[in-house]
Amino acid sequence: MKVARILYPVKTLGPGNRVGVWLQGCSIRCRGCMSVETWSFEDGIKEDPILLAKKLSKISNSFTISGGEPFDQPKELKKFLEELKKEGIEDIIIYTGYTEEKVLEDFPWTKKLCSLLISGPFIAGLETESGWKGSENQKAKVFNKKFKDYYRQFLESKKQPLQILGGTIVGIPSKKQLINTYMGIKS
Numbered sequence: 001m002k003v004a005r006i007l008y009p010v011k012t013l014g015p016g017n018r019v020g021v022w023l024q025g026c027s028i029r030c031r032g033c034m035s036v037e038t039w040s041f042e043d044g045i046k047e048d049p050i051l052l053a054k055k056l057s058k059i060s061n062s063f064t065i066s067g068g069e070p071f072d073q074p075k076e077l078k079k080f081l082e083e084l085k086k087e088g089i090e091d092i093i094i095y096t097g098y099t100e101e102k103v104l105e106d107f108p109w110t111k112k113l114c115s116l117l118i119s120g121p122f123i124a125g126l127e128t129e130s131g132w133k134g135s136e137n138q139k140a141k142v143f144n145k146k147f148k149d150y151y152r153q154f155l156e157s158k159k160q161p162l163q164i165l166g167g168t169i170v171g172i173p174s175k176k177q178l179i180n181t182y183m184g185i186k187s
Ligand code: SF4
Pocket: 026, 027, 028, 029, 030, 031, 033, 034, 035, 036, 038, 067, 068, 069, 096, 097, 098, 121, 122
């Protein structure tokens, strides 16, 4: 599994303190994507999905998986999620640039292994006030009904201050926030 970065504690991509795993490689390539460094399939660190899941499950019970495009590495992603599940971890959010319909058609196991799917490409110009998504077209689907209330506050949240973790901007910024934060990092 090619991994771009792993960060903890991620506080802006779901409730609580989360392990954030960004997979490397994205074939969708949305115009205006803020993570272009994760596009190449040549870069990143190769990890065994099962060993990585075992290791990370010691850190937290809450995971957010993003990218890059997680579903561009479906076999590895599935192994990683299955191992997390074996470790008793169910609070798993996945961000994908594919639509929910495509994910469920091509990767039906997602319903069982992911509790909240945030789906759809980033479309520049479709600004949103929602804190959990980058453009208004993106959708959220809770697959694990036991987490419905738990995710509610996050899914109703408005844009919030971004987190800087390991020199990386973590969160879903508005255009204005992104420029201000980037200037702050540079100065
Ligand atoms: S799917 Fe995500 S990582 Fe890929 S280009 Fe779109 S916003 Fe960027």
